[in-house]
Amino acid sequence: MEVVSxxxxxxxxxxxxxxxxxxxPRFLSIPSPTRTKLxxxxxxxxxxxxxxxxxxxxxxxxxxxxxxNSLLRGxxxxxxxxxxxxxxxxxxxxxxxxxxxxSYSFALKSCASAxxxxxxxxxxxxxxxxxxxxxxxxxxxxxxxxxKSGVLDASRKVFDEMVTRDVASWNALISGxxxxxxxxxxxxxxxxxxxxxxxxxxxxxxxxxALSACSQLGAVSEGRRIHEFVRAxxxxxxxxxxxxxxxxxxxxxxVEEAREIFDGMExxxxxxxxxxxxxxxxxxxxxxxxxxxxxxxxxxVDGVKPDKVSYLAVLCACNHSGLVDxxxxxxxxxxxxxxxxxxxxxGTLVDLLGRAGRIKQAYDVIVSMPFSPDIVFWQSLLxxxxxxxxxxxxxxxxxxxxxLGSRNCGDFVLLSNIYAAQSRWVDVGxxxxxxxxxxxxxxxxxxxxxxxxxxHKFNNGDRGHDKWNEISVKLEExxxxxxxxGYVAGTGFVLHDIGDEEKEDALYFHSEKLAVAFGLISSPxxxxxxxxxxxxxxxxCHTVMKLVSKVYNREIIVRDRSRFHRFRDGSCSCKDYx
DNA sequence: CTAGGGTTAG
Numbered sequence: 001m002e003v004v005s006x007x008x009x010x011x012x013x014x015x016x017x018x019x020x021x022x023x024x025p026r027f028l029s030i031p032s033p034t035r036t037k038l039x040x041x042x043x044x045x046x047x048x049x050x051x052x053x054x055x056x057x058x059x060x061x062x063x064x065x066x067x068x069n070s071l072l073r074g075x076x077x078x079x080x081x082x083x084x085x086x087x088x089x090x091x092x093x094x095x096x097x098x099x100x101x102x103s104y105s106f107a108l109k110s111c112a113s114a115x116x117x118x119x120x121x122x123x124x125x126x127x128x129x130x131x132x133x134x135x136x137x138x139x140x141x142x143x144x145x146x147x148k149s150g151v152l153d154a155s156r157k158v159f160d161e162m163v164t165r166d167v168a169s170w171n172a173l174i175s176g177x178x179x180x181x182x183x184x185x186x187x188x189x190x191x192x193x194x195x196x197x198x199x200x201x202x203x204x205x206x207x208x209x210a211l212s213a214c215s216q217l218g219a220v221s222e223g224r225r226i227h228e229f230v231r232a233x234x235x236x237x238x239x240x241x242x243x244x245x246x247x248x249x250x251x252x253x254x255v256e257e258a259r260e261i262f263d264g265m266e267x268x269x270x271x272x273x274x275x276x277x278x279x280x281x282x283x284x285x286x287x288x289x290x291x292x293x294x295x296x297x298x299x300x301v302d303g304v305k306p307d308k309v310s311y312l313a314v315l316c317a318c319n320h321s322g323l324v325d326x327x328x329x330x331x332x333x334x335x336x337x338x339x340x341x342x343x344x345x346x347g348t349l350v351d352l353l354g355r356a357g358r359i360k361q362a363y364d365v366i367v368s369m370p371f372s373p374d375i376v377f378w379q380s381l382l383x384x385x386x387x388x389x390x391x392x393x394x395x396x397x398x399x400x401x402x403x404l405g406s407r408n409c410g411d412f413v414l415l416s417n418i419y420a421a422q423s424r425w426v427d428v429g430x431x432x433x434x435x436x437x438x439x440x441x442x443x444x445x446x447x448x449x450x451x452x453x454x455x456h457k458f459n460n461g462d463r464g465h466d467k468w469n470e471i472s473v474k475l476e477e478x479x480x481x482x483x484x485x486g487y488v489a490g491t492g493f494v495l496h497d498i499g500d501e502e503k504e505d506a507l508y509f510h511s512e513k514l515a516v517a518f519g520l521i522s523s524p525x526x527x528x529x530x531x532x533x534x535x536x537x538x539x540x541c542h543t544v545m546k547l548v549s550k551v552y553n554r555e556i557i558v559r560d561r562s563r564f565h566r567f568r569d570g571s572c573s574c575k576d577y578x
Numbered sequence: 579c580t581a582g583g584g585t586t587a588g
Contacts (some may be wrong), residue, residue: 102580102581137581141582167580309587312586320587347588
């Protein structure tokens with residue numbers, strides 16, 4: 001058995017197998033624990049020997065539950081984990097095999113990866129009937145399966161019902177909440193670790209979940225608190241923890257701090273480390289630094305090579321600063337180095353070409369790609385058409401968006417604005433009619449803003465905010481001051497018009513306007529206003545932000561998806577944008 | 579005898 005646990009490569013396993021066959025006449029006569037262990041090795045080894053394990057299993061006259069479980073384990077780790085269920089099902093009807101908690105655990109895991117919610121529920125009720133429900137690891141698997149199927153309340157329920165919880169149970173729920181768009185709850189749960197269950201301490205997985213929640217919220221102060229926790233508990237020796245710290249600081253707008261972590265790492269950097277750092281620079285438009293890192297990576301530092309995400313990062317960096325030719329070169333060199341471009345690479349290339357005004361070229365890429373374009377491609381092309389006033393291509397893009405079933409009001413508004421810019425009012429009316437008829441989904445706009453360590457969430461047209469009176473007074477003031485400055489409000493952009501659903505453009509701007517006004521009343525003069533996770537920065541909103549930064553002499557940083565816009569003294573770091 | 583929780587991406 002000792003020899004078995006030392007097997008590290010496929011040839012080791014095969015040697016062992018041969019050795020066992022020389023001692024025993026047949027595979028079937030190898031005594032059970034050893035035989036099962038051998039199967040287990042074949043089953044879970046990362047060298048593609050799972051088919052061999054399956055072959056051996058099918059060969060067994062009387063497989064034990066151990067044999068079955070080691071097979072299920074291997075399949076659940078393979079690229080096709082849903083195959084677990086066919087073995088599971090056939091064993092359900094077999095009389096000689098009694099499935100145990102472990103078998104259910106693997107079956108549940110495969111449900112989660114297949115996003116099969118009904119089956120998850122069914123297995124859950126089996127588990128209850130069979131009396132396996134008290135098994136903590138099985139319950140953790142249930143939490144995870146429900147979370148991956150998007151039913152976080154069910155995960156919570158299982159979590160609350162648990163009698164004895166360990167770190168993994170906490171982590172399963174924290175990660176579930178963080179990935180399921182409920183980052184604030186994830187953070188609250190993180191700080192509860194160790195407070196109610198004795199002997200449970202947060203570990204590296206817990207902080208990874210909590211930090212990824214911070215990145216989503218753009219909550220630096222919270223992130224710093226967790227960073228402190230990481231240092232105090234000596235968790236900063238883990239590469240993955242460092243990666244998430246880099247990501248958190250970058251996504252909150254503090255690349256410098258991300259860089260400090262990157263440079264000061266005591267453990268070896270992985271590709272993910274490099275990619276995360278490059279993405280951080282790309283988001284901020286610091287293209288040079290991103291490209292420099294890419295070159296170092298290409299020269300094989302840290303013993304790692306660029307992968308598809310590395311190429312994506314460098315493409316994003318080029319996109320952000322409008323370096324079309326560099327971007328195209330990277331795209332070509334990626335193909336040469338054997339990295340196959342995927343949707344995201346093509347998406348970035350198309351966006352890059354479109355923003356640079358090479359609309360026809362962008363269109364040619366879309367129609368000649370090796371796969372069919374999704375909604376994002378046409379949205380990106382439509383955005384470029386708006387910038388360059390290309391009505392013909394805008395109509396092509398819109399037609400494709402409708403065909404792909406887009407219900408996003410932004411797509412319609414964009415087309416309408418393109419017509420409006422050409423004074424084609426009949427067409428504008430036609431688009432607005434179509435919006436009313438076509439059940440176009442109104443995007444619930446919201447944004448987060450951080451002011452002295454506190455995160456505030458603003459909803460679309462949020463008149464119910466407790467500072468509403470002050471905010472509305474401030475909005476009026478902003479309006480007058482920027483009008484004095486010579487700004488003429490364009491279509492739909494009326495600062496005091498919050499909550500007016502009749503004006504489609506207003507749909508986008510509410511939360512930004514609220515957040516900026518709130519920032520101006522709540523933060524000390526001269527300080528930076530950080531608006532995080534905005535709906536969309538476009539057109540008039542961009543203009544107004546620039547003016548506010550000049551008129552009020554304040555820096556405003558806005559994160560719009562994967563881009564940071566830094567408004568300062570009347571200009572913006574995103575020059576290629578509008 | 580075996581098991582559960584994790585980071586980068588248009």
